[in-house]
Amino acid sequence: MKFFVSRLAWVFLLACVFAAFHHTEQSLYGQPRTPATSPSPNQTQDKTAPSSATQQQGGSEREKRAQAYAKLLEGQRYLSELRRAGTSEVLRLAREAFQQAATLDPKLSEAHTALAEIAFYYPPQDLDTATREGTNATRINPDNFGAHHILARVYTLKSGLRESKLNRSFAELAIKELKDVARLDPNNGEAWALLGELYHLSGKPQDALDAWTKWSAAPASSEGRFFQYITSRELSPDAAAARLGEGLLAAGRAPEALSAIRRAIALNPENKEYGELLAQALETGGIDDKVAIADLQRMVAADPKNVATAELLARIQFRAGRVDEATATLRAAIARQPKGDREHQMLRSSLAQLYLDALRYADAVAVYEEQLKELGIGDAPLTTDDERLVATRLLQRIIEVYKKAGRSNDVAATIERMRRMLGKDDPTPDAQHIGFLRDQGKKSEALQAIRAARQRYPDQTAFLRLEAQTLADLGRVEEGVALLRTLLKGTVEDFNEHLAISGLYLQSARATDAVVAARKALELAPAERPDMIEAALITLSSAQERAGDPKGSEESLRRILAADPDNATALNNLGYFLIERNERLPEALEMIQRAVRANPTNSSFLDSLGWAYFKLGKLDLAERHLTEAARRNASSVAIHEHLGDLYQRLGKLELARTAWQKALSLVNEPVDVARIKSKLSGKTQ
CATH class of the missing domain: 1.25.40.10 (Tetratricopeptide repeat domain)
Incomplete structure (x- = not known):
């Protein structure tokens, strides 16, 4: 029970007054008072005086109200006892007392509030009763704080906020009640905090920021258990400042975010998560x-x-x-x-x-070699699984360094070193060799190597998938798809194969077929596996975009964002698609920026951001992000082509030709080959 103290005092005073009046009338006279004599018919009657019947009715109503208030206080006493060490019998008596109070005085909103609280807080929890009684209370008195508070919690529970699966109907009801709570108590931290979370999940970032700002300005609250249950967060002032900082950071307002996060750290310097959040704010940029x-x-x-x-x-x-x-x-x-x-x-x-x-490649290799040496790993065959695992990881990294340095002989030598150390039964060196051939554009040689590896390692389905990919690279997509179809089992496990088939069709400019395969994958994704649903929708949206269905593509990505408003991949892809179509460029840029803030080292996201700045004419920013993307991913056709386009715009024609030439060496599709060759020939300038 959460009545205001002043309200209880007023209720108690009225109850005492009405009880005293009722006691005097009955004890003195044993019945309601009547006049000593009746007026004669000829006597003029005062028309303004109440009749006996009216007096009796008024007295009866006052008596009922007095009894109602008495029952209300009786119920309150039972609840106090229940909190100390009550039993189910005490709970029953409390409920009956409040029910009688509501019956005696249907306009007594506090009785309905009490019944709502009992239904909500005490077993067996009955949310329907809590909703009905809370609604009754607010209908009687729109300013009943306790009733709005209960309704806000009921609807928040039903909104799906705890599971991050928003039920918009209940979320809207929760928001309405929470706004009433905040109206009646502007310093209610729980109301502002929950409003912020609901707005955030509803895709209303500015409303969320406004709510979190008011939460961070509210005094500390002692009632944080419900909020913690719903969000797994504290309701403390430092948590409020940190949450505001997170929101500001997501909105790209890094300096303001930094200020809020510093306040959180000042309030709770022992919280390591705040330090990590500060680090994220500092890394994001804008500072x-x-x-x-x-x-x-x-x-x-x-x-x-x-x-x-x-x-x-x-x-x-x-x-x-x-x-x-x-x-x-x-x-x-x-x-x-x-x-x-x-x-x-x-x-x-x-x-x-x-x-x-x-670009200090020798120093990078030296660090990895130092690690191998410290672990006692040289060039000799390895005998333990732990040694093989560590050596494989470090040698793969050395190979990647040599690839980026363009040192092909060292790549080949390291692969042979790996083969000696791991032994003939380990397929990793073959996979590295095949990958190296593919990176060099030697697709036919790669196909031969894959088929030889499949014979040596018949149980390694990874080589079958790699063969399918390489066949698609060679323009033999149906052969690749046929290989993948041999893995189908008619179960949910076919999800990955249908997704892979969609990918093959997509890279082969068979967008309509890619859409069909992606839909099959989506149909197989269980409802309880949001990760699978997301993967299918991402692939489907790309296929729809290529198939000339931008509306369907956006709908697929919006479906992801409805469940996860901060999904970086969906934000990046939708932003990039809009940029490519020259539509809603400011909105597209904002989406891509959010994706990069979530994952600042993702080469695809950096490419999208650089390309967005290119489209907007901000060439310095475009160069910064596109060169960073190319440094992180040297095998992306799109990144090198975008970089070439940028250098051409900047008048750096030799750099443009180098970037386009690199893109051409990696490209597969005839239409892409023709486009890049046209740029190299100068026909697009």
Whole structure:
């Protein structure tokens, strides 16, 4: 029960007054009072005086109201007892008392509120009764805070907010009731916090930010259990500031986000998640690198063993062009970790990646070789599974470095080294060799190598899928599809095969067939597997776009975003499709920016962002993001073609030809080949 104290005092006073009046009338006279004498017929009667019947009726109503208030207080006493150490019998008595109060005075909204609270809080929970009684209370008194509070919680439970599966009808009802709670109590943190979450899941980011802003300004609340149950978050002031920071960060308002997150850290400096959130805000951009570096240096000094903070500091130092400082930061962090443990190895990998991004290929290889040496792994055959696992991972990374450096002989030598170390029964060296041939555009040689590998490793279906992919690369898509169809079993496991078939058709410009295959995959995706549904819808949307159905493509992606408004892949793809069609460019840019903020190292997202800036004429920003995308993915046709288009626009014609030539070496489809050749011949200039 959550009545206002002043309201209870008023109720108690009225109950005492009416009870005293009722007691006096009965105890003095034993019956209602009547006049001592009746007026004679000739006597003029005062028409304004109440009749005896009216007096009796008024007295009866007052008595009922007094009895109702008495029952209300009786129910309240039972509830107090119930909270201390009550039984089911006490609960029954409380419920009966409130029911009698509501019967005696149908306009007593507090009785309905109490019944709603009993139905909601005490077993067996009855949400329907809570809804009915709460609605009755608000119908009687639109300003009944307790009733609005109960209804808000009931509808929030039914809204699907806890499961992140929004029921829009109940979400709208919850929002309506929460707004009434906030109207009656503007400092109610729970109301603003829940409103923010519901708006966020409903795809209304600005409304969510407004609600979280008011939550962060509200005083601390002692009632955080319901909010924690629904959201798995605290209802504390620091949690409010952090949630506001998250929202501002997602909206691209990094400086404001940084301010909110710093407040969260000041309120609760022990919370490591806030430190990670601060790091994310600093990495996202929109904040001067010097400021970000200074903040992170303070964080590293305060917690020297925090690997994530050290890695982020190094990344931002690298972004600012301070490569030597970045490597020094990582080496210092490596020195603080025990050799061989997980954090030590992670930092070594980050250092190698930093060298790779700086095009210091020899330094990157040296880091990986140091790791192998520390683990006692050389060139000799390996005897344990753990050694094979580690060696495979590190040698694969060395191969990737040599590929990016264009050192083909070293790639081949490392593959042979891997073969010696892992033995003839391990298919990994063959897979690496095949991948290398495909990267070089040697598709026929790759096909021969795949078929030889399938004979050596008949149980490895990965080679069958790789053969299907290579056949499609060679323009023999139906042969590839036929291979994949041999894996179909007529069960839900066929999901992956139908998705792969759709991919083959898509890369072969058979978009209509790709749509059919993607729909088959979608039909097989279980309702309880949102990851499978998402994968099918992503593929379907791409196929629909290629098939000339932009509306269907957008609907497929919107379906993903309805369930997950922050889905980075859906945001990126929808934004890119809009950019390609030159439609709603500001909206498209905002979507892609959100995707990049969620995953700032994804080469596809960076390419989309660079291409969006190109379309908008912001060529400096376009170059920054497209070159970063190319550095992270050297085998993407789209990235190199976009980079060539950008260099042409900038007048850097030699760089443009180099980028287009690289794209041409990777392309498969005749229409794409013709387009890129046209650019190289100068016919598009």
